[in-house]
Amino acid sequence: MASTLEKFIHSLDPRALPRVLQIQSGIYFQGSIYEMFGNECCLSTGEVIKVIGFKINKLIARICENNEVRQFPAKVELPLNFPGLYKVVADRTPYASIEEITRKVSIGPTRFGHPCFYSPEDIQLANLTIKHNEQITFNSVAEVNGTMAVTCGVVRNNQAHSFTLPLSQEGEFYECEDHQMYTLKEIAEWKIPRCRNRIVKLSHTLQAWDSCNPLPQNFEGCLILTPVYEVQAVMRSRKDIVHLLSDLDVEVKDITDCCDARAFLQPLSLEDVFERTSKEFPMVAEIMEGPSGSQYPTNLLSTGKEIIIHKKYQAARVLASETRRDCPKRHFLIPASYKGKFKRRPRELPTAYDLELARSEKEQLHVVATKAFDSPHRELFSVCVGDQFLVQQRQASAVRREGGKELIDALACELILSDGYKSVLLPMYMEGGFVEVIHDNKQYQLPEICREFHLPFNVKVSVRDLSVKEDVLAAVPGLQLEEEITDSYLLISSASSPMESWEIPVYRLNMLVHLVNKDIQPAVVPGTKAAVEEISQEQYYMVRRYENQTLQPPPRPPKKPTLTPSPLMAVPEQGLSDVLQVPKNFSADTTKKWCSDQAAAVSGWQVPCPKALAHREGATRRAPLAETGVLKGHKANCEAENEREEEHDYEYVDENVIEDIRKAFQGTSIGNKPLLSEGGSCEHLENDGCDASPGNSP
Template sequence: MALSLEEYVHSLDLRTLPRVLEIQSGIYSEGSVDEMSGNECCLSTGEVIKITGLKIKKIIAEICEHIEGHKSPQPFELPMNFPGLFKIVADKTPYLTMEEITRAIHIGPSRLGHPCFYHQKDIKSGDLIIKQGEQFMLNSVEEIHGEMLVNCGVVRHRRDRSFTLPLSQEGEFYECEDESIYTLQEIVEWKIPKNRTRTVKLTDFSNKWDSTNPFPKDFYGSLILKPVYEIQAVMKFQKDIVRILPSLDVEVKDITDTYDAKWFLELLSTKDLLEMTSKEFPIVAEVVEGPLGNQLPRSILQPGKTIVIHKKYQASRILASETRSSFPKRHFLIPTSYQGKFKRQPREFPTAYDLEIAMSATEPLHVVATKAFHTPHDQLPGVSVGDQFLVHHSQATQVLCEELKTAVDVLACKKILKTSHEAALLPLYMEGHFVEVIHDKKQYQISELCTRFCLPFNVKVSVRDLSIQEDFLAATLGLRLEEEITDSYLLVSDFANPRERWEIPVGRLSLTVQLVSNSFWETGSFAVRTLIEEITEEQYYMMRRYESAFLHPPPRPPKHPTMGEIKLPSLSSVGKTVALPKFPKVRSFCGISSKELYLRQFISSLF
């Protein structure tokens, strides 16, 4: 049955791409040449095209509320490079099946592409019960034993629990509130469901933008974002991708099931490869466009090279940064298979609260104070520069505050004297500074460090990895191992030497290949080679933002016994006064100070 191009795109399930269409009739019925994004193509009755993707071409924004003193502006186009930051307003319209969610929302390999939902009733999956209103994350869609399932995850007691739901799962699924802040480009790529609008709230705007500000002065309100799509398609025997607006007055018919797709060249991007199901691998492909600055030997990914892509999978990396004080710092992703050895280096702790976080069950934390602290309470001792402590555990104690007994969180320590130890209590809100004293001279491999100690952790390479021709980690003065992350990789090899295989990071590598064959006979034994990646400041920031912020949200700050008061707006005419704890001066987190993060979290909890 013939449909208008717009109707067809509206009903299109993106998971079924690519699709082959035949032009039935329309404005190109006599045959015409149209210039589309620099690519010249001819659409005429009977012409056949293959749709490979559906992308957002532009965004139309509409201000939700009326601004006093301003005339309500008409909907306007918001440039993709608009330098504003937005918070997403959760969609209140429910999805009635898991299949409806997967049709509308792109589920990708990174945390940006892992949407979170909750259900109105309990859901049972195997021996796991997802409770009513409990947040769970959608990680991927896979075919398992002939059934399409959604791989999901839920956090229980700080541990991830995995489960699957069939696409046929019915119910009322609602989008969860999202506390993250996004750029417009990130929203366009990941956060606008197909055939739905997206309501966002403008939170920040850069004054450095040299174009006209499309918003009223001092506007920080809600917007409705409406996407305008374009179709990505290929013509027969052409490698160029053409882009077509769905609004073209053309009728089409889907002939995917009856047309021989061999008439089209099969071009695949890294994103296309990652969205293939696991059973479609291995494949043989020819590199059309390779990445710049390729670190692989013999230029395996150079254009014209025939490669084997064996599989896609998730692999762990340790995110590390140089500990030097100069900027910009270098950042690395270290595979857990790295064979070099490390020695521990002292860590610095800006507050007593950081000491509590760093405490280990394997050994007491030994630190020396480098900043004096004078306590306002007689029950708690002061700290002088050079004082040394063994940190044991945290507890609560009573102090006198304005002639009233008040509970204060403290660290129970042993103060090291010349010939003995004495008990000492350090308040968690203490704005001191401490440096770790290292007694351990042992050399560790990175896998041992991650198993035995809690990250973050300071180390220095003591023995370089001899299996690597150039180990640039060994040249660094020191490294801070920050956290373990999971990322998406492709396992590739030279077609002429399939036994030596390399892990290729998908998210940081641009690659276009032409499919040569979807069958390859796997050899028995093989060696997997990994790379130490040096990443940019922007890539590092994005990883900390989406990995660490999700997995390790900042805990609440310790309360200072002296309380200030702030006045908060209320929905009623009566003001609401609450106590606000004083915050320690602590390190920044993903470009935002911990103090600001704590303050946001504290105020959010009041409503």
């Protein structure tokens, strides 16, 4: 039975692909296929195509205000990246069975793919009764004891209960209210049921209204969304992928059951190739649709090229991110074969928990406090900006409370004084801030870092990879190597020049190929190359999710008791690694106690303690840095920061403070040698291989 292409695609279950269609009523214009804007817009009657996939390309929205659909404009076209956050309005049309829900609603592994429904009637199961109007969360579709079922869950008295519902379960099921907000792209991918429209309400605009905005100014109504799909298909007469829009004015008929689908080329994604058995490799494939913006040679992965796929395997990568904060971070996957060299950079450690996690057996962790903390207990240490510590280990400490003593977690450290050391305890709930002091100017290669240090680890490229034309990491001001991961890769080479092979990722490279019936004998794999991949924010979170799905993050430090705010400043991140580096002539040994003259060299930069810290010994050792003007004019910033303290918002003051700190250090010296020359910057320190640290105050 013939139907419009739009109706057929809207009702098509992706699990039923591929489908062979015959055009029953088409449009002919100078050939069977006419392309415009990257999509074929005409098909002739009698044409046969095989649909291999489809996805939402755009949304047609009708404006609904006061429960009435506006007649003019009749509809507006919205791209998936149209700005704004939207709330989904629950569909009041019931579903007749669990099987209908699974056919029409997207159910997947992410939080977007967990729809919620309720039944107006009780559902009696073997060991559980689902009460009427109780919210049921659909988590996944799986085979249970030979029967297809949906794994579900309900929450009662803050306790989760899991159960399964077979697809054959009938009844009335209604969609629950969804109080989350989504982007249009998220709604298109997860929240539009097949064969149904979706009503959404604009909750928050992400940009100011202008004349190009198709929605009315100050619009507060609802939108009825209808998806327009992009259909991927193949034809007998063509080797490439045909792209059709589902609103093309043609009628089609499904002839899959009476047509030999093998007459068409079989496009395979890289995931499909990876699922082949190892015995089927090597194989020859022709690229039907190459990736866009690829980081690989253009003559290797362009459409129409033949490649040899030698084998499939798991390969190691190091996940890295930029350390800058002035713009969105870029993320990279670095192969172990990367030939550049790195130098260490100081780490920002915001809490005492981070200090405990960052310490290692290889060397003692040396840090400088960049944020003040007033301890509510005399047994625990109060920190001022500029205090320097050698981190020891975590331990329990008894503190006095009303009515007795209480054991709390604390971090044992050695406070560096002008004439020696003092053992102190920092509370683990401390909302402080620290920066690492580096005593190491060695250049490391990537495998050395992974072998000798714990990740995450801050570095900067000191020698670029000379084996590649352009090293994307060399231009990055700072990198945090976060973790080692393993991922799926295919080893390929060009069929025309097989002397060089490349590792290509299976799940991050959108590419379609079809296998070429050519015999190829297994041979020695040529020299292998691996590119540094720059990945998107979404890919970054997916990589971390799959790599760490069994790991739990460290606990958040509990909030400390509210204290009277003290006017102590916080040092911004930008410039910390320059201001707090160790000079070239500074030879601290953090594996043992320093001698008095070395300790005196790092005791300097401090700020006056508030009255709450008067019980500390040696409080008078601090130089009156306030006289230099560093703290003047920043009291308002500090008070605003203390007001945000309850939100655990580790904010930094603006860039002007950096210049004040640098000016204060220009007159500061270590061993009568100035840290920074008059009018100088930190750049020459870095070029000299210096890692700086605060010196004595005059």
